[in-house]
Amino acid sequence: MSATHAIGVDLGGTKILAGIVTRGGEVLRRHERATPKTQEELFEELDAAVEELLTDDVAALGFGIPGPVNQLTGQIYEAVNTPIADTEFRGRMRDRFGLPVGIDNDANAAAIAEWKAGAARDVDNVLMLTLGTGLGGGVIANGKPFRGSTGAGVELGHVVIVHDGRPCQGRCTGRGHLEAYVTGVAATAAAQEAFGPAADAHRLVRLANEGDETARSILADIGRHLGSGMGSFANIFEPQVMVIGGGFGVASWDHVMPAAEEIMRREALRPMRDEVRVLRAELGTAAGLIGAAFVAFEALDAV
Numbered sequence: 302m303s304a305t306h307a308i309g310v311d312l313g314g315t316k317i318l319a320g321i322v323t324r325g326g327e328v329l330r331r332h333e334r335a336t337p338k339t340q341e342e343l344f345e346e347l348d349a350a351v352e353e354l355l356t357d358d359v360a361a362l363g364f365g366i367p368g369p370v371n372q373l374t375g376q377i378y379e380a381v382n383t384p385i386a387d388t389e390f391r392g393r394m395r396d397r398f399g400l401p402v403g404i405d406n407d408a409n410a411a412a413i414a415e416w417k418a419g420a421a422r423d424v425d426n427v428l429m430l431t432l433g434t435g436l437g438g439g440v441i442a443n444g445k446p447f448r449g450s451t452g453a454g455v456e457l458g459h460v461v462i463v464h465d466g467r468p469c470q471g472r473c474t475g476r477g478h479l480e481a482y483v484t485g486v487a488a489t490a491a492a493q494e495a496f497g498p499a500a501d502a503h504r505l506v507r508l509a510n511e512g513d514e515t516a517r518s519i520l521a522d523i524g525r526h527l528g529s530g531m532g533s534f535a536n537i538f539e540p541q542v543m544v545i546g547g548g549f550g551v552a553s554w555d556h557v558m559p560a561a562e563e564i565m566r567r568e569a570l571r572p573m574r575d576e577v578r579v580l581r582a583e584l585g586t587a588a589g590l591i592g593a594a595f596v597a598f599e600a601l602d603a604v
């Protein structure tokens with residue numbers, strides 16, 4: 302069997318993205334399906350997503366999951382906005398397809414993709430923040446993905462930047478977490494407060510691009526909050542590169558990042574603040590499936 306290709310699957314709340322990926326991170330073919338509402342249907346769709354891409358060149362499968370995974374047992378506890386809960390996911394997929402299977406948190410997978418094939422190629426210490434409807438994060442430390450004791454990864458969105466601040470999103474019971482201040486959801490809430498109920502994060506960015514001072518100041522304020530988190534992360538992880546991705550992160554870059562970098566360099570100590578470079582993600586919406594494929598190769602090479 303040739304070990305040149307893997308299938309990467311990025312499971313999201315609204316869609317499943319799957320692709321055949323080379324060891325260099327090139328996507329050869331890709332498909333997209335809607336995410337169904339029950340666990341049984343979801344497994345049928347995941348099976349079909351793999352089957353339609355499966356060829357003799359495919360040596361392993363990888364899955365990016367929007368939630369914490371257990372690398373020791375292959376278990377998924379829950380996946381945000383999907384019907385998966387408490388499932389022996391990796392074993393189930395390995396039995397179904399007879400191939401090595403890797404799983405990872407989706408934000409970790411995106412970080413691995415940008416490290417192996419995107420903005421942070423050939424850098425040993427990388428921290429990625431994915432700003433979409435939520436805030437995902439991933440860390441590469443000394444040339445290896447940092448995964449913690451069970452491999453769940455890091456939840457960089459759930460660090461406190463404001464004591465007793467805003468309630469966090471979704472099932473998180475915390476307050477003042479970074480995620481509550483810097484996502485597309487937070488931007489939409491601020492846009493509606495300033496411009497009325499029809500406004501959202503897209504319109505906010507468009508208005509800022511057109512020179513609207515209110516929109517620009519809202520995005521700069523989001524940037525300052527983001528910078529508080531980034532400064533803390535620089536102090537903890539000493540990354541050489543921070544990659545900012547996600548739909549909102551990339552779209553709002555020009556308005557959010559100058560303020561974020563200014564605050565980050567205020568909060569970070571030397572040498573962290575002098576060393577760290579902040580780069581825009583390069584792989585876009587394909588980062589998740591490319592990263593999932595790299596996780597597949599990792600599982601293959603560990604066999």
Ligand SMILES: [Zn+2]
Pocket residue numbers: 458459460469470473474475476478480
């Ligand atoms: Zn939280």
